[in-house]
Amino acid sequence: MTNSNSNGMVESAQQDLPSMPKLQDILPSFRLDGHVTIVTGGSGGLAHTLTQALLAQGSDVALLDLSVERLEYTQRELQEFARANNLNKVTISAWPCDIGDAAIVEEVVRAIPLKHNGIVPDKLIHTAGYCQNIPAMDYDARQAEAVVRVNLMGSLYICQSMSRQLLQKSQRRKSVSSDSSEAGEAVPQFPHASYVLIGSMSGCIVNNPQPQVAYNMSKAGVIHMARSLACEWARYGIRVNSISPGYIATALTKKVISGSPEGAALQQEWTSRVPMGRMADPREFVGAMLYLLSSSASSYTTGENLVVDGGYTCW
Numbered sequence: 246m247t248n249s250n251s252n253g254m255v256e257s258a259q260q261d262l263p264s265m266p267k268l269q270d271i272l273p274s275f276r277l278d279g280h281v282t283i284v285t286g287g288s289g290g291l292a293h294t295l296t297q298a299l300l301a302q303g304s305d306v307a308l309l310d311l312s313v314e315r316l317e318y319t320q321r322e323l324q325e326f327a328r329a330n331n332l333n334k335v336t337i338s339a340w341p342c343d344i345g346d347a348a349i350v351e352e353v354v355r356a357i358p359l360k361h362n363g364i365v366p367d368k369l370i371h372t373a374g375y376c377q378n379i380p381a382m383d384y385d386a387r388q389a390e391a392v393v394r395v396n397l398m399g400s401l402y403i404c405q406s407m408s409r410q411l412l413q414k415s416q417r418r419k420s421v422s423s424d425s426s427e428a429g430e431a432v433p434q435f436p437h438a439s440y441v442l443i444g445s446m447s448g449c450i451v452n453n454p455q456p457q458v459a460y461n462m463s464k465a466g467v468i469h470m471a472r473s474l475a476c477e478w479a480r481y482g483i484r485v486n487s488i489s490p491g492y493i494a495t496a497l498t499k500k501v502i503s504g505s506p507e508g509a510a511l512q513q514e515w516t517s518r519v520p521m522g523r524m525a526d527p528r529e530f531v532g533a534m535l536y537l538l539s540s541s542a543s544s545y546t547t548g549e550n551l552v553v554d555g556g557y558t559c560w
């Protein structure tokens with residue numbers, strides 16, 4: 246790069262070179278020490294693997310799901326995983342919570358710091374959700390509304406409650422940056438806050454052959470909601486992104502494809518539509534998650550929908 250100096254002379258490019266950066270200034274960190282990550286759908290198949298990776302990176306985790314028994318079972322398993330891998334500093338808490346109930350979500354999010362040394366969660370992995378295969382003509386209104394309430398409204402509720410809590414904490418501590426709003430008041434900044442919503446390729450394409458209109462529309466809503474929140478909350482430094490998986494081998498899909506010849510045929514049909522010719526393993530989402538959670542690796546990424554589908558949506 247060249248610049249003109251006060252005499253109109255062109256300065257040499259040499260003078261513009263930045264000082265030698267340190268390696269840690271170039272390479273992003275994926276460590277999450279000192280953070281609490283909320284994992285919704287915490288007893289689910291995808292969540293289980295993602296939570297192991299969060300613990301390995303030093304994050305505390307707060308698991309939210311419907312059933313107390315399954316939560317306690319998952320919590321015990323993860324504690325065992327942490328012990329076996331010498332991850333002694335991490336705390337795992339478990340919270341029964343219907344993500345589609347705004348009041349309960351608010352109550353749970355407010356209580357979480359009490360079990361994590363007062364640390365307010367600023368990282369989110371939102372996996373809670375479910376799918377139904379019902380033809381649109383026959384879809385009972387209440388059933389369809391329930392899918393939207395959990396998958397879509399639940400995504401909004403958890404993000405709202407987390408952001409409210411972050412803002413309230415900063416107001417209590419009056420820890421504000423020098424950034425100013427139009428009215429001149431300082432705007433609180435949360436440079437580490439990152440919310441990752443698990444959408445689905447079903448929010449971008451229509452799965453075939455199984456009918457699932459309520460699921461598809463709810464996931465399309467999740468992807469666009471992430472963009473909307475990203476725009477509203479960028480001023481606070483809160484980033485909001487989604488990951489849209491293709492077919493993953495978890496309890497959710499195994500319910501549909503295992504145990505019958507029809508299920509096996511459906512799996513064959515699905516994988517034939519994936520350029521990579523197979524379903525995903527939950528571990529194949531760890532990299533995308535850590536990228537989006539890292540405040541150095543993805544500091545300029547917000548409102549993005551990261552599709553991880555073995556190429557499904559390309560065909």
Ligand SMILES: NC(=O)c1ccc[n+]([C@@H]2O[C@H](COP(=O)([O-])OP(=O)(O)OC[C@H]3O[C@@H](n4cnc5c(N)ncnc54)[C@H](O)[C@@H]3O)[C@@H](O)[C@H]2O)c1
Nearest residue numbers: 286288289290291310343344372373374445492493495497
């Ligand atoms: N498995 C796939 O092929 C696939 C593909 C694309 C997207 N996804 C999405 O990934 C996410 C995780 O899916 P998974 O495969 O691990 O499924 P899963 O069924 O194993 O896990 C989902 C979890 O969400 C919980 N949940 C459901 N309703 C809830 C509610 N009202 N409140 C709180 N928790 C609730 C369930 O109890 C379950 O533990 C889901 O959002 C799903 O839509 C899955």
